[in-house]
Amino acid sequence: MPGSPRRADRGPHQRALAAKLAALADGAPPWGRWPSAAPARRGLDRMPPIDIDPAAITGTPLERNALMAQRLAKVHALRQAAAGVAYPNDFAPSHTAAQAMHWFSSDPVHLHPFVALEQGAPMDLERPPPAGAPVVFSPRVHMAGRVLAINVKGKVAFLRVIDRTAAELPGLRAAENRARVATGLPERDVQVPTFQFYFSRDDDPDTFDRLFKPTEGAPWEGPLCDVGDIVGGEGLWFRTRTGEQSLWLKSAAGRPALRILTKAVRPLPDKFHGLADKETRLRQRYVDLVMNQDVREIFRKRSMVLRGVRRFLDDRGYVEVETPMMHTSLGGAAARPFRTHHNALDMPLYLRIAPELHLKRLVVGGIERVYEINRNFRNEGLSQRHNPEFTMLEFYRAYATYTDLMDEVEALIAELALQVCGSTTVHWGSEAGGTPREIRLAAPFARVRIADGLQRWAGIAEAGLGDERVLRARAAELGVHIDGHATLGKVQVELFEAVAEPHLVQPTFVYEYPAETSPLARRNDRDGGVVDRFELFIGGIEISNAFSELNDPVDQYQRFAHQLDQRAKGDEETMDLDIDYVRALEYGMPPAAGCGIGIDRLVMLLSGAESIREVILFPHMRPEGAGGGERPSAEPAPVAG
RNA sequence: GGGCCGGUAGCUCAGUCGGUAGAGCAGCAGACUUUUAAUCUGUUGGUCGAGGGUUCGAUUCCCUCCCGGCUCACCA
Numbered sequence: 001m002p003g004s005p006r007r008a009d010r011g012p013h014q015r016a017l018a019a020k021l022a023a024l025a026d027g028a029p030p031w032g033r034w035p036s037a038a039p040a041r042r043g044l045d046r047m048p049p050i051d052i053d054p055a056a057i058t059g060t061p062l063e064r065n066a067l068m069a070q071r072l073a074k075v076h077a078l079r080q081a082a083a084g085v086a087y088p089n090d091f092a093p094s095h096t097a098a099q100a101m102h103w104f105s106s107d108p109v110h111l112h113p114f115v116a117l118e119q120g121a122p123m124d125l126e127r128p129p130p131a132g133a134p135v136v137f138s139p140r141v142h143m144a145g146r147v148l149a150i151n152v153k154g155k156v157a158f159l160r161v162i163d164r165t166a167a168e169l170p171g172l173r174a175a176e177n178r179a180r181v182a183t184g185l186p187e188r189d190v191q192v193p194t195f196q197f198y199f200s201r202d203d204d205p206d207t208f209d210r211l212f213k214p215t216e217g218a219p220w221e222g223p224l225c226d227v228g229d230i231v232g233g234e235g236l237w238f239r240t241r242t243g244e245q246s247l248w249l250k251s252a253a254g255r256p257a258l259r260i261l262t263k264a265v266r267p268l269p270d271k272f273h274g275l276a277d278k279e280t281r282l283r284q285r286y287v288d289l290v291m292n293q294d295v296r297e298i299f300r301k302r303s304m305v306l307r308g309v310r311r312f313l314d315d316r317g318y319v320e321v322e323t324p325m326m327h328t329s330l331g332g333a334a335a336r337p338f339r340t341h342h343n344a345l346d347m348p349l350y351l352r353i354a355p356e357l358h359l360k361r362l363v364v365g366g367i368e369r370v371y372e373i374n375r376n377f378r379n380e381g382l383s384q385r386h387n388p389e390f391t392m393l394e395f396y397r398a399y400a401t402y403t404d405l406m407d408e409v410e411a412l413i414a415e416l417a418l419q420v421c422g423s424t425t426v427h428w429g430s431e432a433g434g435t436p437r438e439i440r441l442a443a444p445f446a447r448v449r450i451a452d453g454l455q456r457w458a459g460i461a462e463a464g465l466g467d468e469r470v471l472r473a474r475a476a477e478l479g480v481h482i483d484g485h486a487t488l489g490k491v492q493v494e495l496f497e498a499v500a501e502p503h504l505v506q507p508t509f510v511y512e513y514p515a516e517t518s519p520l521a522r523r524n525d526r527d528g529g530v531v532d533r534f535e536l537f538i539g540g541i542e543i544s545n546a547f548s549e550l551n552d553p554v555d556q557y558q559r560f561a562h563q564l565d566q567r568a569k570g571d572e573e574t575m576d577l578d579i580d581y582v583r584a585l586e587y588g589m590p591p592a593a594g595c596g597i598g599i600d601r602l603v604m605l606l607s608g609a610e611s612i613r614e615v616i617l618f619p620h621m622r623p624e625g626a627g628g629g630e631r632p633s634a635e636p637a638p639v640a641g
Numbered sequence: 642g643g644g645c646c647g648g649u650a651g652c653u654c655a656g657u658c659g660g661u662a663g664a665g666c667a668g669c670a671g672a673c674u675u676u677u678a679a680u681c682u683g684u685u686g687g688u689c690g691a692g693g694g695u696u697c698g699a700u701u702c703c704c705u706c707c708c709g710g711c712u713c714a715c716c717a
Contacts, residue, residue, distance in 0.1 A: 153675080279710080385717075
């Protein structure tokens with residue numbers, strides 16, 4: 001149904017816009033006046049991929065989108081106006097929003113609206129400040145950021161702008177609010193991540209009109225500035241009538257008061273509802289970060305967690321190392337791997353499932369306290385708690401036992417909670433009713449043996465703990481699925497985790513694991529059937545796994561051999577026999593204990609995120625448009641015409 | 642992989658018991674010199690995820706497929 005007739009009644013502006021866009025689509029230059037003659041109505045009816053300036057944007061996949069076509073035309077207009085430079089890089093901000101705001105927040109005098117005068121400048125006798133208004137001398141301030149809202153009100157415009165200090169502004173505003181209330185002023189909304197540009201047309205009429213008003217005869221006759229653009233402005237810091245600290249844009253030395261530094265040719269999502277679609281949020285994380293402040297906050301906290309972990313361990317004499325991510329044999333954990341291939345050597349490689357065996361080689365070598373924070377890769381299902389690649393901290397400490405590490409982990413987590421959340425009490429997850437759980441991360445944490453948990457939560461009598469048939473029968477009663485290949489120890493652990501995890505909301509060390517499920521852990525001196533190992537559960541999920549290390553090379557060799565037996569019986573998650581690791585142990589590894597902590601999960605806990613994908617910037621997703629479907633190809637859009 | 646729910650304008654969402662769709666925001670235009678989700682007025686914009694079937698007619702009903710969310714199972 002080409003040429004739909006219902007468009008015939010569009011008004012003069014729409015006709016002009018259609019003509020404008022049609023001209024662009026035909027490759028005609030976008031400058032010049034709108035044609036007065038009735039244009040051919042085709043631009044908006046069948047908009048081809050638009051390529052306004054092939055030299056600048058060839059190769060960019062552009063969509064059939066009138067909004068983008070307009071903005072590309074604005075880019076062209078900007079280029080015309082700036083001697084060919086549409087994306088300048090000569091603007092140097094002098095202040096961030098936080099710096100500028102901090103500058104005036106502490107002084108009660110400045111809490112009231114005032115007139116700003118440029119430092120060193122003579123009083124403008126033609127425009128003297130109103131009688132009684134306080135006058136403050138401001139330095140010339142240059143600030144930049146992304147425009148999140150434009151509010152043009154007659155001959156004055158307000159821009160909400162966000163810069164890298166967005167996360168600090170609520171804190172500054174809160175402090176300012178306290179001072180305001182103390183001086184009898186009304187409170188203001190604190191949770192505002194943006195700062196404000198104030199632009200009065202009187203201060204730079206040309207720039208004002210070009211950016212915010214339609215201008216007949218200009219290369220693009222509409223306003224050039226849109227929400228999403230990255231702008232730089234200069235002027236004086238002051239406080240508006242309503243008490244909002246703002247940059248009062250004023251031109252100087254012939255420079256425009258406000259410049260578009262980067263034109264956003266793709267529009268941002270709805271300024272109020274923001275970006276809600278979960279898929280788009282994760283795939284286009286850059287938009288998510290622009291629109292959603294809580295997302296920025298999560299990753300700020302993640303950075304703080306990593307910094308805090310490093311500081312904690314560095315202060316205790318640990319050395320940070322990096323060990324290979326590509327392994328020739330599987331070890332250090334029970335998991336299925338990703339496989340890859342080295343072409344020149346023509347050999348298979350695995351992405352590592354754990355760094356453990358390399359780190360303990362370093363302990364053999366005399367790095368008695370060592371840690372690594374890096375990615376592990378496990379070829380298993382995805383879930384709220386699992387991403388194929390995840391960040392793991394592992395640290396090893398000679399002359400220490402797993403109970404020593406319990407103390408160390410308690411101290412680490414409590415300290416991180418204080419640094420990141422300001423409290424050892426955090427709120428995380430939701431119970432059935434939807435209320436967040438309060439989790440107390442102050443030491444000491446509860447400690448519970450596997451055997452105790454089985455008795456308490458699965459109702460197994462003490463006599464039945466060692467009887468695989470009893471355990472399997474109880475598991476079946478409880479509806480807990482247990483793998484048919486599982487041996488006694490594995491049945492114990494699986495049943496325990498199934499029944500106990502709901503009870504492990506507050507931090508709890510679970511310990512005394514069966515030896516057969518822990519081929520790298522040291523046997524308990526009194527009971528050789530269990531190993532000196534713990535897992536730390538918080539919020540019902542496993543955060544950490546640690547044990548006293550097995551340093552008896554003969555025992556280690558036999559445990560590897562047992563793993564191979566298990567594999568022969570069908571267990572897919574067994575370790576390879578790492579003969580070089582045994583050789584290392586033969587040289588002698590000091591008694592030691594080691595610990596792994598899932599950083600992603602720890603960040604979830606400390607940031608309140610319920611899904612691991614919320615705390616990973618780019619979580620694994622299927623490739624966009626995988627398997628059929630009509631997706632824009634990655635090839636350059638054909639030039640129109 | 643199984644189950645449940647979903648895909649409608651650039652964004653957030655309504656709606657159509659089968660007769661080719663609406664709102665708010667964004668855009669365009671008008672008014673407005675201290676707003677802050679500004680307001681008021683007018684207006685543009687849609688292959689209703691893709692393909693096939695039934696039908697005079699499908700965005701709606703049926704089938705298949707694609708994509709996503711939640712969830713179960715393995716795993717940290």
